[in-house]
Amino acid sequence: MQTREDLASLRWNAALAAVEIIDQTRLPHDLQRVTLDCLDDYCHAISAMLVRGAPLIGITAAYGLAHALAQDASDAGLARASERLLATRPTAVNLRWALERMAQQVDDLAPELRAAAALEQAHALREAEIASCAAIGEHGLALLQARAGEHGPLQVMTHCNAGGLATIEWGTALAPVYRAHAAGVPVHVWVSETRPRNQGTHLTAWELQQAGVPFTVVADNSCGQLMREGRVDCVIVGSDRTAANGDVCNKVGTYMKALAAADNQIPFYVALPASTVDWRCASGAEIPIEERGEDEVLAVTGRMASGALQTVSLAAAGTRAANPAFDVTPARLVTALITEHGVFAASESGMQALRARCQDFSLTPM
Structure with missing residues (x-):
């Protein structure tokens, strides 16, 4: 193994x-x-x-x-x-x-x-x-244990890939899941496919399979319905940049999940190391959103029956596509930030408390 x-x-x-x-x-x-x-x-x-x-x-x-x-x-x-x-x-x-x-x-x-x-x-x-992600896992484990019930596995939804492949070993959003699984907490993960690059299907599902954690891949557009049906206990995602006010920038599609979670009173957690907080950035409105090539939207690569990898077109020739790679989730939709220093509210007071804990590592202006 x-x-x-x-x-x-x-x-x-x-x-x-x-x-x-x-x-x-x-x-x-x-x-x-x-x-x-x-x-x-x-x-x-x-x-x-x-x-x-x-x-x-x-x-x-x-x-x-x-x-x-x-x-x-x-x-x-x-x-x-x-x-x-x-x-x-x-x-x-x-x-x-x-x-x-x-x-x-x-x-x-x-x-x-x-x-x-x-x-x-x-x-x-x-x-x-590695140490930061291990600590994130421990702090997140406490949140998952508090939500674990007697009516089957804890149902966790995630988006994109925020596991070991996105860090070094443990990951951010998946670190609490791995810790819960190791601690004997029954857990099941809803893995959204994460179009257009399918990081959920390709990477998160692969990681969970390697770790022996039960999971199910679902289409991105089905996630709101799963929440509405009461089949999701909490959502945990990662962050590519978190603003000083607690706004979170993550893989595009995160914002829609946060909206659905808020409408269904489901906790929406963001797991991140303190290095991902941009203290120079006042709000998510200042975060640059990467625009990637339209081929990522208009084509898909998969394995053929022969075993060969092949890329195929999904749209008619000449079709144009937009491809924003990230979106911003406002702090008001974030239940808590799970960091290596502990769990903090995505609020002015919560961000001040986090900054006080990690001042030596922050990106304050020179």
Whole structure:
């Protein structure tokens, strides 16, 4: 049986002195690891979504910068590599957070010392990410245990992928689920497909299957009806960027689930490490929403009966499509934020309390 470390989305290969990632564009059909050998590889892995999920994007960028400094540790080299990595994805704030942490570590060092210090910092950020997600799991477990009843499994709904594939090992939204399952709490997960890239079907379902957690994949448009029928006990999602007022930016479709949950008096939790809070961003209105290519909407890739992967068109030739990758859920629709520091209200007082707990790691203006 494969261990959690075996399935880690990013790991350091000491023998090769290189980073290995799971190519998530090939899941669930093929589990393939890719070695990142140059800055171009790191930038491509992030922009083409071989790696995705805000925490994992940040860790990948940290290692990318460390690799770049091993080639050119000058001030100009540091600036060029940081700029290239920062441009790969606009929405996930962990990308900027990780690059700033890396820069703080090496700015005052002599060029010949920068590469080793950067690699050490990237390793530290990776381990800190694992620890943060484990803590999120513990704090979220208490919420799930409080909702677990005597009438069958606890019914949890999630959206997109906020498990180990989006972080390193535990994940954010799925960490409490994994903890509950390990603690013997009967739990079942409704996995929304998450069109257009189908991260729910391709990634979350695959993760839960590997962990032995019961789940059912459902079409995105069916989630409101499931809530209305009383078949959902709570919703847990992740976050790519959370504003200082508690507004949450996550995979497009999250807002609709939050609305449905509010209308049916179902708790709507957001699980995130503190690094995902953008303290410079006053509200969700300031968060840039990434627009991705229309081919993601107009085509789909799957495995044929022959075993070959093939992409097929879904619409008539010449059809145009819009593809916003994220949406913003207002803080008023969020029941609570589950972080490594505890559970906080998505309110002014709740955000102030969270900031007080993690001031050393926040993105306050210089």
